[in-house]
Amino acid sequence: EVQLVESGGGLVQPGGSLRLSCAASGFTFSSYWMHWVRQAPGKGLVWVSRINSDGSNTIYADSVKGRFTISRDNAKNTLYLQMNSLRAEDTAVYYCARDIVVRGVRWIDPWGQGTLVTVSS
Amino acid sequence: SYELTQPPSVSVSPGQTASITCSGDKLGDKYTCWYQQKPGQSPVLVIYQDTKRPSGIPERFSGSNSGNTATLTISATQATDEADFYCQAWDSSTVVFGGGTKLTVL
Numbered sequence: 001e002v003q004l005v006e007s008g009g010g011l012v013q014p015g016g017s018l019r020l021s022c023a024a025s026g027f028t029f030s031s032y033w034m035h036w037v038r039q040a041p042g043k044g045l046v047w048v049s050r051i052n053s054d055g056s057n058t059i060y061a062d063s064v065k066g067r068f069t070i071s072r073d074n075a076k077n078t079l080y081l082q083m084n085s086l087r088a089e090d091t092a093v094y095y096c097a098r099d100i101v102v103r104g105v106r107w108i109d110p111w112g113q114g115t116l117v118t119v120s121s
Numbered sequence: 122s123y124e125l126t127q128p129p130s131v132s133v134s135p136g137q138t139a140s141i142t143c144s145g146d147k148l149g150d151k152y153t154c155w156y157q158q159k160p161g162q163s164p165v166l167v168i169y170q171d172t173k174r175p176s177g178i179p180e181r182f183s184g185s186n187s188g189n190t191a192t193l194t195i196s197a198t199q200a201t202d203e204a205d206f207y208c209q210a211w212d213s214s215t216v217v218f219g220g221g222t223k224l225t226v227l
Contacts, residue, residue: 035216045156045164045207047216059214062122095163106211107154107169114163 002026002110004096009115016086016119022079022096022112030054030074033099035108036081038092038117046092049081050099064090086119093117123212125219132225133198141222143191143208151210153191155184158221159204167206168193200226 008020022034036048049060049070058070069082079096093114100107126144133139143153153171156164166175168184171191181196191210195202203226208219 037216037218044205044221045158045209045218047218050214050216061215105152105170107152107166108156108209108216109166109169109175111163111165 002098004098004110004112006094006096006112006115009094009117011118011120012086013121014087014119017082017084018086018117020081020083020094020096020115020117022081024077024079024098027098029072029077033101034070034072034079035097035099036070036079037095037097037108037111038090039095039114040089040092043092048094051079083117086117088119091117091119123210123215123217125208125210125217127206127208127219127222129220130223130225132227133195134227135200136197139195139198139202139224139226141193141195141206141208141224143193143219144189145191145210145217146189148189148191148210149187151186151212153184153186154209155182155191155193156207156209157202157204158207164207195224198224198226202226 003025005023035050051058051070055072067085071080095114097108097111155168157167158164171186172184183194
């Protein structure tokens with residue numbers, strides 16, 4: 001069974017840092033692109049970042065560019081999101097999710113259960 | 122930046138057909154996915170590549186995409202279908218989500 005389990009969320013002060021992890025199992029992690037997507041309380045889904053299968057290519061939403069870093073350790077089957085200079089508006093549930101591509105067509109499936117990040121003093 | 126627009130809410134009676142739209146510039150030139158999110162749960166893929174259903178998703182769920190609008194259609198809607206639905210597309214290597222539509226089954 002494909003599983004994605006996020007961890008590392010919690011309460012952090014504005015300006016602080018946090019590193020999220022996403023442990024993958026049930027599939028060949030090193031073969032897939034991965035995403036982070038967030039959802040502020042009561043709000044919609046917002047894409048944050050994506051990393052390719054070997055970690056050599058990353059892309060970010062403008063709202064987090066320069067503050068967040070996505071990375072992966074394929075030997076540990078783990079995806080990371082390093083979040084620095086956190087702001088109140090970064091408060092959200094953060095989901096990791098797998099990217100699937102077949103003959104050039106992409107979709108995102110499955111999603112982890114999410115981890116809550118709260119930025120507050 | 123590319124934007125996808127969904128109606129905030131759609132209501133449907135049990136057993137009837139619900140349609141949720143997603144609009145974006147030349148959206149029909151892109152592939153669209155749909156995700157269902159029930160309260161307190163993670164999103165679940167219900168449609169990919171405009172019209173395809175993942176295994177385990179009921180045939181009641183179908184999708185279409187043409188021109189500037191993609192549509193998720195749920196036929197014979199059940200109370201258990203009540204959820205938030207999000208459309209998603211790709212634009213210049215980034216992922217774009219619609220704002221979400223709350224489906225209420227009255």
